[in-house]
Amino acid sequence: MLGAPSTRLPRPEWALGEAPMPLMRELPPPSPFPIDALGGVGSAVVELMHRVIQAPVALIGQSILAAMNQASQPHANVCIDGRVSPLSEYFLTLGESGERKSAVDGWALAGVRQHQRSLMTQYDQDRDSFEKALEVYEVASKRILGDKKLSNEAKQARLRELDKPTAPVMPLMIVSEPTTEALQRQLIIGEPSIGLVNDEAGQLLGGHSMSQEKRLGMLTTLSRLWDRGEFDRVRVGDGSGSYYGRRLCMHLMVQPMVAASLLADPLAREQGFLARCLVSYPQSTAGHRSYVETDLNEAFAYQHYARRVTELLAGPWPKVDDHELDPPSLYLSAEAKRSWISLYNDLESGLAPEGVFAPVRSLASKAPEHIARLAGTFAVFDGDEQIHEGQIDRAMRLMLHYLAEALRLWGAGQVKPELKLAQELLQWLRVKVGTGRVVTLTDIYKNGPSAIRSAAVARAVVRILMEHGWVIAGEHPKAKEAFELVEGR
Incomplete structure (x- = not known):
């Protein structure tokens, strides 16, 4: 001592x-996380993981919902009256050290990481074959270009006859601490749908990519990916361009002291990044946990959840090419649309200066879109071809939780x-x-x-x-x- x-x-x-x-001022108690809003598969695995791992329910719920969102986002957009949005969502979960964030993240994303591992094994083999084929191609190209008997036109014709090998796609599904440039490059050369996931995101929020001079660029890139699944890249040397059909799901778990600086950051608020984040800060369960002798791998609820995540990741993605998605649109049923419009109008009335959501107006103004995206995620995960009223209701209950948490936390961050x-x-x-x-x-x-x-x-x-x-x-x-x-x- x-x-x-x-x-x-x-x-x-x-x-x-x-x-x-x-x-x-002490924070009021957190808003209860609506477990049943995750549906039969999602709620069952959250309840199971809470009983075994005994981390806070909201922490587990955020991790499972983020994994469901990442698995679903390449398969559809949501369309309401011609307004098309990706399904991608950004989640921010606050928790002190010792809340078992890593354990929860490990189980929630085990299927994603296992799928990535198997793809990387194949990628290594394909990369070796590609490099050998490229070497043969380059030797043949040099031979043609060095042949003095051929005219320039003949050389170009012979080169076109060669079969130039195509590099395999880097199958990275999860990134944890990328710079803006690294994130953009991965979405250019790799799979068009990935997750930005970090169970100790203080390393990211306090790192180079979020430094004073880099912060605006990172927040702008993240916001554009959320909005339309696209970004612009201007570089000297390795080319510039606009890139479309990309999807990014984000889940950052971070300690409250670190998160407070982000929640109070004027740039993150005014630029609109925080309005795109769904934040939850559950009550700690530390000190009230006993070891439970259960292997989650052998539990039906976990197997069911993991199997569905893997199916969505492994199933065919609607692609224009190796690096660009072209997801079909999901539409709301007539009952679902009536319910969504009613929610839209109710939420809008809360944005008035005296309204209940005035202190978190930027988030509340995007709440109808969040609801549509979450409902679309549920529809894809449930295997439905349109969004039903029950899925809008489930998304609404989650959104009310996030609005309540924002009302509780945004002022505390200042x-x-x-x-x-x-x-x-x-x-x-x-x-x-x-x-x-x-x-x-x-x-x-x-x-x-x-x-x-x-x-x-x-x-x-x-x-x-x-x-x-x-x-x-x-x-x-x-x-x-x-x-x-x-x-x-």
Whole structure:
């Protein structure tokens, strides 16, 4: 344990004074995740995984829904009165370390990764054959071009007779930390439908691709892919162009402190990226979990789910060529369309200045499209040729969850950075130091939270804790600046 024992005598109860003030407003409880909205296959596997893995229901639900969306997105678009949208969705799930995000992600995407592994095995063999054929082609081409007996016209005719080999398609289905350039290139040379999935997305959100100078480019590319499944690429050397018929599903799992910076980012809001994200922050289950002796691979609910994901991934995709999709349109049944129009009008009324959704207007204005995309995902996953009213109802219940979470979280993301640091330091003091011990300023910026790495920052953050009554000045034999955590009361 850090710090030295305090020499200060404990104060009697009558002298303790007022309790410390909260550093920030506590979040209200999360909105319940509507498991049954995922349908028979989806809800069954979520309930099974929750019983066995015991991660939060919403965390599991987000992972399963994202996998369903990735598997479904290449197979259809949704069309309402000529307005065509991809099925692709972006999911953002908040969870502290220890919430078993990796375990959930591993099981939810096991079928996707297994399919990718088998395709990569074949790809390696095809690549070897391609490189050998290319070598033969290049030798033959050089021989023709070097033949002085042939005219230029004859050389071109002979070259056209050669069968130039075509490179196999890189069958990458999942990427985790791409730069904007890498993401675009993968969608140019690889499969036209992929997932951007990361169970520790702090590495992505805090990395090079989301740095100050790169952030706008990444958010713009992600937004255009969500909107129409297309992007433009302008490069010197390896060509420029516009690319169509691409699909990207995204699911980022991230710690709340990291997500707070994204939720409060003016650029992410004003550019519209956050309005394209479906966010959920479930209550932790840590401390209430016991080991369950069950192999998910042997459970019918999991087998059923995994089999359907694999079928959609392996089944024929509607392609123009190896790298471009041309999905057919899914239409709403008459009952489904009436229900969707009614929801559209109700949601629109909530966007007025005094409306319930005014604080999250950008998300609520896209809610009807989110509902259509989710319902389209359910229709493809269920094997239906049109969207039914029940699928609109299921998508609506999910969207109400996401709107409730946005109302809960978007304001919390705008807490001042210094208060977030103070909250982080307070938690560190509680865990690493405790009451009845004195910690020095040097201990704080050398051993404390990683965001506090200078005396000036440490001093400023400690001052906030003192002003709120969480810390008092202490006496230390070797340091002038020392502090004690106030006893909880």
